[in-house]
Amino acid sequence: MALTAETESRLYRSLRAAAGAAAHLVALGFPTAVAVLARPGSSLFSWHPLLMALAFSFLMTEALLIFSPETSLLRNFSRKVKVRVHWALQLLALLCALLGLGLITYNKHLNGKAHFVTWHGLTGLLTVLYAGGQCAGGLLLLYPKLMKNWTLAKLKLYHATSGLVGYLLGCASLMLGMCSLWFTASVTGVSWYLAMLCPLLTSLVIMNQVSNAYLYRKRSQH
Numbered sequence: 001m002a003l004t005a006e007t008e009s010r011l012y013r014s015l016r017a018a019a020g021a022a023a024h025l026v027a028l029g030f031p032t033a034v035a036v037l038a039r040p041g042s043s044l045f046s047w048h049p050l051l052m053a054l055a056f057s058f059l060m061t062e063a064l065l066i067f068s069p070e071t072s073l074l075r076n077f078s079r080k081v082k083v084r085v086h087w088a089l090q091l092l093a094l095l096c097a098l099l100g101l102g103l104i105t106y107n108k109h110l111n112g113k114a115h116f117v118t119w120h121g122l123t124g125l126l127t128v129l130y131a132g133g134q135c136a137g138g139l140l141l142l143y144p145k146l147m148k149n150w151t152l153a154k155l156k157l158y159h160a161t162s163g164l165v166g167y168l169l170g171c172a173s174l175m176l177g178m179c180s181l182w183f184t185a186s187v188t189g190v191s192w193y194l195a196m197l198c199p200l201l202t203s204l205v206i207m208n209q210v211s212n213a214y215l216y217r218k219r220s221q222h
Contacts, residue, residue: 020071051100056170063089171199
């Protein structure tokens with residue numbers, strides 16, 4: 001029996017709500033698991049995985065899920081409030097990422113090891129630099145009069161799409177980190193695959209959210 005358009009729409013919204021709820025759980029659960037594994041404070045290195053997990057799994061994910069029509073924790077608040085909280089969370093994510101990058105660089109220096117020679121290191125560096133540029137670009141949305149030749153709608157579109165790229169870079173960096181000797185020595189078998197699914201799940205949820213909010217809507221207007 002064929003489903004009606006209304007039933008399909010209701011089913012789709014339910015699936016998005018379930019996926020969004022799962023993303024919230026993963027966003028918090030993944031850094032918690034990393035904290036248990038890394039035991040922050042046990043060494044200088046131990047802070048690096050925790051800070052990066054906080055930055056790209058928790059803070060950045062929650063900063064983007066704020067705008068989810070189904071699962072936003074601030075769904076009943078005005079868009080102005082959501083924007084301010086989004087910007088604050090993104091700034092905190094950038095600070096955690098910068099601190100995590102600084103600590104691992106210093107740790108490598110102390111141990112006489114080369115840095116930025118692996119795919120994880122290079123991707124992580126690119127991601128942190130990109131996140132800094134993305135936060136700076138977000139200022140243009142707070143003060144759109146700085147870009148008089150650009151419409152607000154176009155600024156939002158470009159910020160959302162470039163932000164999606166930055167988020168995917170962050171997820172890729174996390175996944176590459178889980179291929180490191182430190183992580184694979186402690187997490188093996190099914191647990192490793194489940195850990196890899198965490199950034200994959202949140203990236204799919206965020207991709208769907210941004211696509212529905214901007215890309216598909218923009219296409220339907222033409």
